[in-house]
Amino acid sequence: MTFRPVYRFGCLLLGWLRLPARSCAARDVEILVLRHLVAVLQCSSGKPVFTGGDRAVLAVLLRLLGKRRRSALKLLVTPRTVLRRHASLVVKEWTCPHRRPGRPAKPGALRALVLRLARENDGWGYRRIHGELLNLGWKVAASAVWEIVQRAGVDPAPRRADRSWARFLKAQAAGIWATDVFHVDTVFLRRLFVLCFIEHDTRRVHIAGVTRSVTADRATQCARNLLMSLDGTRTAGIRYLIRDNAGYVTEGFDAVGASVGARVVPILPGVPGMNAIAERRVGSCRREATDRVLITGERHLRLVLDEYAGHHNGHRPHRSLGQRCPDRIGAPAPPAADGPSRILRRDRLGGLIHEYAQVA
Known part of the structure; x- marks a missing residue:
């Protein structure tokens, strides 16, 4: 039991004695590698995460070291890590982009128009909305309209009808x-x-x-x-x-x-x-x-x-x-004011009533 600590201390002492024989450049490169690894560990909370810049710096520094020194260093990067990185680059280069199965998504303008028609016409079902879309120039299937209203959680037409007194009187x-x-x-x-x-x-x-x-x-x-x-x-x-x-x-x-x-x-x-x-x-x-x-x-x-x-x-x-x-009532809505604009005021009844209009 007492021989093992003595042996390890002797090996460490021989390593220190060999440091003066090494060149200053080799020592500097090894110090830079170790410092960069420490920096990666400090920036990571848990498993070390290497960015593209970290990989490039370590690749250049390890290339300057000899084979014996690289094998003697306890690095965070192993040959298996390098091979896995290379394999992922090959896959990214030659693999076709992934495409989701099924039909392509409907345009956002079509979805907004379908939901608007359903909101403004509580007695229309998806078949009636489909017919109105065809009159507006949208070439779309009735099943697509049904899918849009179902995903939006819109109830069928008979349940969506407003039967309030305000709607009835209007x-x-x-x-x-x-x-x-x-x-x-x-x-x-x-x-x-x-x-x-x-x-x-x-x-x-x-x-x-x-x-x-x-x-x-x-x-x-x-x-x-x-x-x-x-x-x-x-x-x-x-x-x-x-x-x-x-x-x-x-x-x-x-x-x-x-x-x-x-x-x-x-x-x-x-x-x-x-x-x-x-x-x-x-x-x-x-x-x-x-x-x-x-x-x-x-x-x-x-x-x-x-x-x-x-x-x-x-x-x-x-x-x-x-x-x-x-x-x-039937006129188009005024243009939206998205910034500073000129507002014109018109006075009625000697200035008791003011009317405002947006000047183009």
């Missing part, structure tokens, strides 16, 4: 008009009455008349003048006309609505919520226009209401229309 809004009368007090404490109409589906407002006293004959004549001034295609689509039970409403007023094929629907007494859309529009007109201006007379009120109606129909966004204005 579908019935086409062809429904409402009328209401509201008053405005002038600066001289005289009361003026305004007869207005509003379309439920587009939220477009029409000012029928401004009068000092609302009577049955005056209201009937204002309604008749408005319907005669509109396009026949617009008035032909009126199916229902909602009105209140005020004293100015007589059989003559109902006859004007019936002349365009509309069914006049009076609200119940004491239930203004049955004409909620018209009441909401009157409140907006008061808050944004008439309550902020001192009205001097009938002509002045007519100018203010016409200016506000132009703003309401041509620029003011509405949540029920997807933040679009009534006159731009």
